[in-house]
Amino acid sequence: MDYAAVVILEILYMISFIALVSAGLAVVFGMMRVINLAHGEFVMLGGYTTLACQRAGIDLWFSMLVIAPIVVGLVGLIVERLVIRFLYGRMIDTMLATWGLSLLLIGIVTLIFGSSAVNVPTPIPGYQLGAYQMGGYNLFIIGVTIALYIGMWLVLRYTRLGLIARGAMQSADVASSLGYNPRTVYMVTFTIGAALSGFAGGVLAPLTGLLPASGGGYIAQSFIAVITGGSGAVISGTLTSSVLFGTISQIVSFASGPVLGDIVMLALAIVLLRLMPTGISGRFLRNSQ
Amino acid sequence: MRVSRRDFLGATGALAVTGSLGAVSAFAQGKDILLGSVLDNSGNLDIYGKPMVMATTLAVEELNAAGGLLGRKIKAIQYDTQSDIALYTKFAQQLARTDKVDVVHGGITSASREAIRQTFKRANTLYFYNVLYEGGVCDRNCVVTGTTPAQAVEPIVDYAMKKWGNKVVVLAADYNYGQITAKWLQYYIKERKGTVASTDFFPLDVADFGSTIAKIQQANPNFVVAALVGGAHMAFFRQWAASGMNKKIPLTSTTFGVGNEHLALSPAEGDGIVIAGNYSQEAQSPANLEFLARWKKRFGDTKIVHEIAVSQYQGIYAWAAAVKKAGSLEREAMLKAVESGISIEGPAGTVTIDPKTHHAALDIHLMEVKNQKLTIINTVKQRPPADTAQYCDLIKNPNDNKQYEVKI
């Protein structure tokens, strides 16, 4: 019985993990149809920002929840101004440029922090669940992810910013004819997407440890979750695919081992894309956000 | 006998010197002795490789300052393999065929060793592997100065089973080091009438151990042995501590500390992990203190000195001792010298090369992590590489060339 609860909690954690690291990519892909292959490195940068702040003596919570998103958001802004804005409408070129960017960022972080694994302390102790000892921080991540997605939904649904964003998403031409410069909308969106990635990186840093190359582990998962989720409805699509992939990969992990969990998840993504070439939301969730 | 171009040049060079008015400089005779190294100085294994590269530099500089070997200077040719196996084979070929070095000290993971060992064997280039590993390599061309399971795994099993009980969970890295070490663990645990509740293998890029930790709790062993390797696997020790398991089930490791993992974990996370090995910075022997002082003078930071950096350093000194004994770099003379039971005093104690296995008898410490330090619980002097010795006798079978694994 306890074990069932443990398994369910681990599944919830895996779902949250995928949803959390995919949020930034989902926003950028959904609004701009830009696939940012440097997304994993944005997450990694969030982690290193948290590490640097924590080493400088700044409160850990403040560093991960506030400073990491701001710093990575600024990096995103710079990247948008210097690279992305020249490439709108050229999807493959954008993918290549952001891939180059990801290599570049790995190189820079290696130069600054070295390529050895470093760690941020875990601020929440473990707790007892029946006969089992569980990581308390996992609960925090589940909570943060739920809050983040509710927040995103509220912003999109009820604020003026959300209205403009939804408008630009549905029809960039109409939004622009109403006086909202799509270039500005894109710039803001990309910055927000980067900030969300930085936030995910900061929050996850205490759990996974940091390596300059650790972005590679995030990009595959989030890339697959977002694309499979589809561009029809960013938030619900990504959330649906996170639930699907998180549940299946974690059940397989428990049944055999983490490797098979990953492989099954990847294979499932191929099958889903073949059946639904426009993603889950393109098929089922047309009228949600 | 085949005379290579370089031998020929060396010989004529030596003739020219003796034919002249006699040597003035200590290094006047012939060309430099070439010492090659292939180590990961960047990429995700550089946590191991960087200090080894520094140790190589330090050892070569010291030997040269002391007058070189055979009156000749040593020149180190070091290649960075960037944690990429393909570059190992490339640079091994380069060292053996283009640079034509006299000896190679290098290789970190067992995968990298197996990628280059045969290349050096074919090219008749003497090869030293100076890293703790899973044991069993039986190759006359290869000398191993790192620890083997009989030296560094058995003491852990022995200590932990006496202290905590006989039900064990094994976690290991999924490549030949982890696979073979796991077999040895099973062998030692069964020998002591214990049971292995489960053995799990993890590829080097796995960083999420949530399901694993839950499964360990379900198995509820008396202790856990972790033979995990590399940066991503560090996450296991963190997630283990984050869930509070470090207070519930004792943890031991065959690799922890080798990459200075104890420095990356906070005291609360790392304390209590039991390990065994050849080296601890805390050892108060004069040899170690002097070594650390020399390191500090040359590189500044001594924090990063770890066991396999010291192994590399000792390996180079063991090779130097063999060169002195052989009085030549000629391969047969060198192998005879290696097989005469040479012994040196290194920072981690006495290193004696066993003629039969080309492995080393070493001083082994059982250690516990305390406040980011490896504190020594007890020390066994000159523990032999008994695992490899079960199968390997290079005096009797000099042409043996394989890696033996324990049969369970």
Add this chain to the structure above:
Amino acid sequence: MKVWPSIGQMRWGWFLLGAAIILVWPAFFDTHTPTILLVWALFALSLGLMWGYAGLLSFGHTAYFGLGAYVYAIAVVNIGESTVPLLLAILIPAIVAAIIGAMMFYGRISDVYMGVITLVVSLILFKFMSATAGDKYAIGDARLGGFNGIPGFPVLNVPGLPDVSLFGVPMYYVAAVALLGCYLICRWILARSFGRVLVGIRENEGRCELLGYSVPAYKTAIFSISAAMAGLAGCLFANWAEIVTPSVFSLRSAAEVIIWVIVGGLGTLVGPILGAIVLGMLKLLLSEQTVIDNSLILGFILVVVVLAIPRGVVPALQYWFGRRARIRTQRSAHTRARRRVAAPVRPS
């Protein structure tokens, strides 16, 4: 009608010059490093053919390169003689690519999704091969070895003579002949109607469909041909390195080959070859120093090339020289009859 200057117009002079340089090289220089450069060039050529002419970008082309390497190693350990393993190393990637290609193209999957699927395929292979260290993962006598890979298999031999192995300079010639041969095959393919339809699909898929061509069939065919060449390159790589490890499937190698092709130039065959040789050289030189991180430089090059010369170096040069040549022709032709000059082609 010369609408497609890059097809069917074989500059034999340049080809013979390049071939001559490659073939006389071993007389003067070491061949160990050049061998791998030729192998990488062949790999880049395979992607360049598919991406530059049919407009299909495979983000995980390493899947077929790596499959070629693994198939060769596994087969040669079991068989001993290298002729059949070599053929299998070409055939099996081609079949796998045909299956995956058919699945994607008949499913009408768009460019981006094709990128995802090809990437995921190589990720799966990477994860799976990394997890095969146990004894139970063996095909015949060949243990897959996980992270260690498969070391110490027999290298290529003269067909029929298992004891005469091709090693060193002969191996270099094998790679050289493979590269030149594949180049000629590519030229031949592009000069035929098959090649023209491919370019047509790249330019306007819908129109080709309406003209009655089965677009998915053409796409699947070129994907499979390209995978066969990548498999051959992988097999040669295995022979050069004398070890096969899962890193042949890694994201990093997948990125590298894309960088070689795009820097060298899309829509040409020489571009990818030169891109691979020059950047491969750079990669090897960089690993003999430790001052600057390797990925930093590669990343920088990729970003700059995409922004500044999105068509790659070779097409940019061709365009530049082509324009000058045309200006000359125009001047000389000025007094003669008016002549229509074909507009420069923009490979997409």
